[in-house]
Amino acid sequence: MSASNEWTDWHLTPAGWVKGTESTDFGDKLRERPADAVCTCRWREHLSSTYAKPERGLDEIWRSTDKAAIQALTAKFGPCPQRL
Secondary structure, X not given: OOOEEEEEEEEEEOOEEEEEEEEEOOEXXXXXXXXXXXXXXXXXXXXXXOOOOOEEEEEEEEEOXXXXXXXXXXXXXXXXXXXX
């Protein structure tokens, strides 16, 4: 069992990056993907033991077929947040 395994979904929308579902060591907060989202990324932080260095990473977990909207919104708001 890991010492910590947390992640947060981030949705790219016309309003910017919107925080989605979160999973923390203390519980989960479920949030629906916004209807106007064009991309969803997941920032994750995993600590395998108390003495280990944290493993961090970013995964794209969903993408709409509207490539032009994704490109325009990424240019406007930047890449997916790398934080819980």
